[in-house]
Amino acid sequence: MxxxxxxxxxxxxxxxxxxxxxxxxxxxxxxxxxxxxxxxxxxxxxxxxxxxxxxxxxAWHLLMSDWPIAKYLRNSVIAVAGSVVIDLMLAIPAAYALARYEFKGREDIGFYILSTRMMAPAIVAVPIFFLFKTLGLLDSVWALMLIYAAINLSLVTWIIRSYMLDIPKELEDAARTDGAGDLTILREIIVPACLPGIITAAVIAAIFAINEFLFTLLIASTSNAYTMSVALANFTGGSDGIIYNAIALVSFIAFVPILILVILIQKHLSRGLTMGAVKG
Amino acid sequence: MASIHLQNIEKKYGAFVGVQNMSLEIADEEFLVLLGPSGCGKTTTMRMIAGLELPTGGKIVIGGEEMTEIDARDRDVAMVFQGYALYPNMSIYENIRFPLRMRGIPKAEHDARIRQAADMVELGSFLDRKPGALSGGQRQRAALARAVVRQPQVFLMDEPLSNLDAKLRQSMRVQIKHMQRQLKVTTVYVTHDQIEAMTLADRIVIMNKGAIQQVGTPDQIYSDPANTFVAGFIGSPPMNLIEGVAQNGRFVAPGVTAACPGYVQGRVTLGVRPEDCHVGGDNVQGMVYGVEPTGDTTYLTVLAGTKKIEVKAAREYRSDIDVPISITFDPAHLYFFGEDGQRIRGAA
Known part of the structure; x- marks a missing residue:
């Protein structure tokens, strides 16, 4: 049996x-x-x-008294949130153009945008340093904001584009015959319809920005512009040698915002990462 | 309200011709149906009238104004889509309101007009729902309400019923026709379903491969087909088309003979509708291939030579298969088509 x-x-x-x-x-x-x-x-x-x-x-008391954690957190939040806002403002119209407008070289431009992500960041580290030095933006949170935005822009554009491709073209045709222009269609029809994609892209960009290390280290020469990621790396616990329990606690604090973001988008995350490879 | 004139319009996609040299006059308040198989250019024609696609040649005039190059948003044309195309993030109320907002109609009028349009399609109690919470039929009615609410010059409907089940389609069809008569708005309706075309249209335009095959009232299209394409496309089951040879007033094909007018000569195609075929007589000598009772009638398929001929038989007709059978044609309703597929007509 x-x-x-x-x-x-x-x-x-x-x-x-x-x-x-x-x-x-x-x-x-x-x-x-x-x-x-x-x-x-x-x-x-x-x-x-x-x-x-x-x-x-x-460890908690040590951190609170000796270490400007609030400042680092604030720097992180400003730079990351600002970069995500810049990304969305640029990426949403760009994604719409790439997804919908018919023009010569559309695929090439789309691929070119994505290809900026393929380069090893170290290649541009030195030029970026001199660029920001010339602009007088070294050691500034605003510089970090711009850099994070630049790093993530291609990815954000592509994620949003893949969501826009899934929106039926009929919706736009309907809006157009109803009397709507391009910007109205984008604002009232397209953006609400791909809001899950926009949120996913924003959260992924935020996570990458929070964890960004190389350029932050390059630009933030003093604790003025330190974000959590660089502050964490420089943290040893103060003048009394390496204090492991404080390091562990700081690491955990740095990890919490990312955890929250991931939980928020868990549902969309796999979809966002496959980026239209398989249409959902 | 407006008439529509299409003058020699043409749409090419590279080397592919979607619509070729099409001219058509659509009268004010007319219900015109574009009918044809998929890929025949009917939807492209409609999209050009809507302004969603620009013709590569020709002229489009709506209500006396040339509209060929005018953007869709500036033509006073409302369109209903096959997939409903309701805005998923807005309630039904907001969906119906959208064209009013876009066209700058005074806010004070919105509510009354939305409710009137919704009542017309019996959706008054669903206004605060999102499209996702409605059934297919309700969504299509919401799409209709969105089209009627701004009282456009022209309605365009692109296979609006093809996503609905058969029963719902019938009731929606009546509703659309009633609404069009009530509002007296010029309507262009695209479908591949001949029943929809026959029941809705004032006039039908039959298209194939980007070109008009015939324009006429449903009666004309049915009883006076211009060519074999129209003859074979209209009617359910469609007209029997039997290829044979005509000589000296006699049409002959394997298992089939019939009298024909003297001017029909050479290789021709005989067309005869299933309802003009009767059991008995001497036009067809064949075998019973199959019998299909449908309740109100019985369809009989007769094999004559290698050709299957459909016959609409009496309701109670029954037979085994492979039994010899003879059929007569109603001599007043025979159609002859030449080798080019065009109808052969005698000198008037």
């Missing part, structure tokens, strides 16, 4: 065990970070790991 069939309940249990196990593997480093961040400094540097630490806010 055939082997006994598993009941529905058993197979569900198995699924939960496997998925739960995998989730634990993925989450363990983050939980370990968190546990280091909230234990006393002495417990961090023992030769034998202590799995059940005593809870302590030492």
């Amino acid at each position: 055939a082997k006994a069939r598993k009941s529905r309940g058993e197979s569900m249990l198995l699924r939960y065990l496997v998925l739960g196990g995998w989730a634990l593997v993925c989450l363990l480093p983050i939980l370990w970070f968190l546990s280091i961040g909230f234990r006393p400094r002495t417990e961090v540097i023992t030769p034998q790991p202590i799995y059940w630490p005593t809870f302590s806010l030492d």
Whole structure:
């Protein structure tokens, strides 16, 4: 006889065990970070790991008193949010033109825009440095805003374009016969219809911008324009040597906004990353 | 309200000719149906009238004004699309309101006009819903309301019923016809469904391969087809077209003979509608191929030589297959077409 069939309940249990196990593997480093961040400094540097630490806010107090975390966070938020706004303002009309207007070289221009993303960033690091030096924008949050916008513009354009391609052309034809012009169609029909795509593109751009390191390090020469990513790299815990629990806590704080963004767009993320490779 | 004149319009896509040298006069308040198989140029013709596509040649005049190069938004033309094309982010109310806003109609008038249009298509109680929360028939009615609300000079309808099921299509058809008569707006309607064309149209334009095959009232198109394409396209089942030879007043094909006028000579095609064929007599000697009762009538297929001939038989007619059978044609309703497919007509 055939082997006994598993009941529905058993197979569900198995699924939960496997998925739960995998989730634990993925989450363990983050939980370990968190546990280091909230234990006393002495417990961090023992030769034998202590799995059940005593809870302590030492690292938190150290950060709050000695380290301008609020300033770094503010810099990050200004530069990232500003860059996303610039990206959307440029990318939405560009994506619409690439998705809808018939003109010679349309595909070439689309590919050229995307190809700017293929270049290794280090290649342009030195020219960018001199460019911003000439413009007097070194060590400024505004410079970071422009750089993040430039880095992500191609990606944002392409993600939005792929969503726009999925909007039935009939909708625009209808709006046109109803008496709407191009800008009205873009504003009232196209943008609302591909809002999920625009949000996805914005969040992906924000995540890339938050994590941007190379150009931030290049432009932000003092803590004036440090964002979380560079401040984190420079952080050792102060004058008393390397303070691991404070580093762990800062890392966790830097990680939280990204986590929130990813949770927000989880539903659209895979779609946004495949970018019209398979039309949804 | 307006008449529409198409003068020698033409649409080419590179080497491909979508519509060739088409001239057509559409009278004020007329309901004109463009009928043809897919790819025949009917939708392209309509899109050129709408201004969504520019002709590569010719002239379009709407209401006495030349519109050939005028943008769609500046033509007073409303269009209903096959896929409804309702704006998904707006409520039905806002959808119907959109053309009023775009055309700068005073805000004070909006509400009354929207409700009037919605009532006309019986959607009054759905105004605050989003299109996604409506059924297919309701969406198409909403699209109709959006078209009528601004009282345009011309309605264009591009296969508006083809996404609906058969039953709904019938009731929507009546509604569209009623509305057009009520509003007296010149209407151009594109379809590939001959029943829609026959039931709705004042006049039908039959198109094939980018060219007009025949223009006429439904009766003319049905009873006086200009060529084999029209003859074979209209009617359900369509006209039997039997290729044979005519000589000295006699048409002969395998298993088929019939009297024909003396001016019909040589290789010709005989056309006869299934309802003009009757069981018995001597025009066709063949075998029963199949019998299809539909309730109100029975369709009989007769194999004569290698040709299958459709006969509309009496309701109670029944037969086994492969039984010898003879058929007569109604001699008053025989059509003859030449080798070029065009109808052969005697000297008037």
